Amino acid sequence: MVHKLADKKTRKTLERDDFRLLHYAGEVTYCVVGFLNKNNDLLYRNIKDVMRQSKNTIVRECFASKESDGRRRPETVASQFKSSLLGLTDILMSKEPWYVRCLKSNESKQPGQFDDMVVRHQVKYLGLMEHLRVRRAGFAYRCRYDVFLQRYKPLCPATWPYWRGVAAKGVEVLVQHLGYLPDEYKMGRTKIFIRHPRTLFATEDAFEVCKHKLASRIQAQYKGYWQKGQFRRQKEAATKIETCWRGVQARKEKGRRQWAVKVIKKFIKGYMARGEATTTDNSEYLAFVRQNYLNRLKDNLPKMVLDKTSWLTPPPVLTETSEILRQLHMRLMVRKYIRGITAQQKAQLQLKGITSVIFKGKKDSYPQSVSQPYVDTRISDQDINMKVLQMIHHEGIKYSIPIVKYDRNGFKARPRQLILTQTAAYVVDDAKIKQRVLHTTLKGVSVSTLSDGVIIFHIASEDDKQKGDLIMQCDHLFEALTKLSVVANKQSAINVVQGSVKFQMQAGKEGIVEFSSGQESMVYKDKNGHLMVVSTRTRAR
Structure with a gap:
C-alpha cells in the first residue's frame, strides 16, 4: 500500500515516500529514501573486471582498478546475514533459553504513557496469548533442583543456610514447608515443574519478604562481628594500660614498703627503749605514742559528767599529762552543764543531792529513784x-x-x-x-x-x-x-x-x-x- 492508493485515514500516517506491507505479524512501513544505500550489495571482482573491459569510456571510468588482485570473493548481504545468524545461533545454543517479550507502550517514546491499541496490537502479533494458553495447559514454570533450592532455601528452616543432602530431597522438603498442594507441582528427574503462575508468584512474594529478614540478620551478624573485633581491640588496649598501671603501682608499693620497713625498724628500737629517757633511738616512737594517744583521746572523750570509766588508759610516759587533761575536761563538762541548766533543774539537783546524802548506799530502792523527777x-x-x-x-x-x-x-x-x-x-x-x-x-x-x-x-x-x-x-x-x-x-x-x-x-x-x-x-x-x-x-x- 502506497500513499497514492491509500484511503484518507491511512494517508495521515504515511509520508509521500513511504509504502506499507502486510506481514504475518502485522503492517510494516518502509521508506524509499536511502533504500538502495541500505540494501546495496558488492559486485564480484570478476564482474568488475568485465565491466572495465567495456568499450564504453564512461563504464570503464566507473569501474577503475583500485582494488588488490586478491581472488577472494566479497561477502554479500545475504552471506553476512547468514554468518550473523549462525553466530547468534551458536551463542543461544550455549545458553539456557529465557525469552523476554518487549512491548512498545507508545509511538512517541514517552515514559508513563500507554497506548492500548499499540500494546494490544503487539500482544496479538507476537503470539503472547497463544504462548500463555500453551503454558497454562501444561506447567508454566520449570527449574532445576539445585537452582530452585539455591534461590528459595531461606524460606525453610530445614534448608537454611545449608542443605546437606540431595538437591531433589531438599526441594521436596522446601515445597512441603511452603504448603504446595499435590496438583500444583511435579517432581521430575532433574527439575521441578510448577503448574500455576500464582504458586510461583506467592513463592516470589515470600522470598521478597524473606530477603529483608535475611538482610537484617546478615547486618546483625556483621555488626556483631565488628563489635567483637572492636571489643577485642579495646580489651587488648585495656590490658596494656592495666599492665603499665600495675607496674607503676607495684613500683610505688615497693617504695612504700621500703619506707615502712625503715619506720618499723625505728619503732621497734624505740619500743625496746620506751622506758628510758628520750634519745635518738626512741624519740620518734615516744612522739608517735603521744600523738596517737591524744588523737584517740580526742575521739573518745566522755560525754557526761557522771561518766567516770570511759577515760582512755594512758601510756606510762603520759600518765601525769592524762590526769591533768581528765581534770580539765571534767571541769569543762561541769561548767557547760551548769551554764545549760535552768532554775527548775538546779532546784531538782539540789533536792537530789540531799536525797543522795541521806539514802545513797543505805536503801535498796534508791538507785531506781534517781531518774524520777520531783x-x-x-x-x-x-x-x-x-x-x-x-x-x-x-x-x-x-x-x-x-x-x-x-x-x-x-x-x-x-x-x-x-x-x-x-x-x-x-x-x-x-x-x-x-x-x-x-x-x-x-x-x-x-x-x-x-x-x-x-x-x-x-x-x-x-x-x-x-x-x-x-x-x-x-x-x-x-x-x-x-x-x-x-x-x-x-x-x-x-x-x-x-x-x-x-x-x-x-x-x-x-x-x-x-x-x-x-x-x-x-x-x-x-x-x-x-x-x-x-x-x-x-x-x-
Whole structure:
C-alpha cells in the first residue's frame, strides 16, 4: 500500500515516500529514501573486471582498478546475514533459553504513557496469548533442583543456610514447608515443574519478604562481628594500660614498703627503749605514742559528767599529762552543764543531792529513784478539804501527798493526806485534821533498808494523853522525806535502820515494826502483835 492508493485515514500516517506491507505479524512501513544505500550489495571482482573491459569510456571510468588482485570473493548481504545468524545461533545454543517479550507502550517514546491499541496490537502479533494458553495447559514454570533450592532455601528452616543432602530431597522438603498442594507441582528427574503462575508468584512474594529478614540478620551478624573485633581491640588496649598501671603501682608499693620497713625498724628500737629517757633511738616512737594517744583521746572523750570509766588508759610516759587533761575536761563538762541548766533543774539537783546524802548506799530502792523527777506537790488545793485548807493556809503549805496511815493498836490501814507546812506536818482525812506534828516535836524519822515505802515519825511529847508515833506508807518516800528535811531542817533526824523498829503506841507502851524480804509486798499484823512489812528487792520507788 502506497500513499497514492491509500484511503484518507491511512494517508495521515504515511509520508509521500513511504509504502506499507502486510506481514504475518502485522503492517510494516518502509521508506524509499536511502533504500538502495541500505540494501546495496558488492559486485564480484570478476564482474568488475568485465565491466572495465567495456568499450564504453564512461563504464570503464566507473569501474577503475583500485582494488588488490586478491581472488577472494566479497561477502554479500545475504552471506553476512547468514554468518550473523549462525553466530547468534551458536551463542543461544550455549545458553539456557529465557525469552523476554518487549512491548512498545507508545509511538512517541514517552515514559508513563500507554497506548492500548499499540500494546494490544503487539500482544496479538507476537503470539503472547497463544504462548500463555500453551503454558497454562501444561506447567508454566520449570527449574532445576539445585537452582530452585539455591534461590528459595531461606524460606525453610530445614534448608537454611545449608542443605546437606540431595538437591531433589531438599526441594521436596522446601515445597512441603511452603504448603504446595499435590496438583500444583511435579517432581521430575532433574527439575521441578510448577503448574500455576500464582504458586510461583506467592513463592516470589515470600522470598521478597524473606530477603529483608535475611538482610537484617546478615547486618546483625556483621555488626556483631565488628563489635567483637572492636571489643577485642579495646580489651587488648585495656590490658596494656592495666599492665603499665600495675607496674607503676607495684613500683610505688615497693617504695612504700621500703619506707615502712625503715619506720618499723625505728619503732621497734624505740619500743625496746620506751622506758628510758628520750634519745635518738626512741624519740620518734615516744612522739608517735603521744600523738596517737591524744588523737584517740580526742575521739573518745566522755560525754557526761557522771561518766567516770570511759577515760582512755594512758601510756606510762603520759600518765601525769592524762590526769591533768581528765581534770580539765571534767571541769569543762561541769561548767557547760551548769551554764545549760535552768532554775527548775538546779532546784531538782539540789533536792537530789540531799536525797543522795541521806539514802545513797543505805536503801535498796534508791538507785531506781534517781531518774524520777520531783514535783512541787502531789495534791492540789482543790483536793484538800476547804475547812482544813482555811485552818492551815496561814502557815504556808509547802508539800502534800496521799499516804496510808496505820493505826497504832490494830494496824488498820486508813487513806489519809500528809500536808507539810512551814511549822508542822498534818495528817488529814476528807473532813478534818486527824493529827498535827510540830517540826519541833519530831524527834526522828525511821525507814528500812529494803524497798518498802513505810515511814515512822517518832514524836516527842510531855503530855501522857498525847498520841504516839505515826506509822504510814508512801509511794514517793524519797521525795516526801527530802521535802520534810528541807522544810523542817530534819536531815540528820532521818535514820535508815535494818531489821525492826520500835515505836511508841501511847505513853508508856511500845510496839515493833519488823521489815523483811519476800516474793510479794504486803503489810499485816503478825500473831505476836508486831506490824510485819514484807517487800521485794526489785520494787522501784
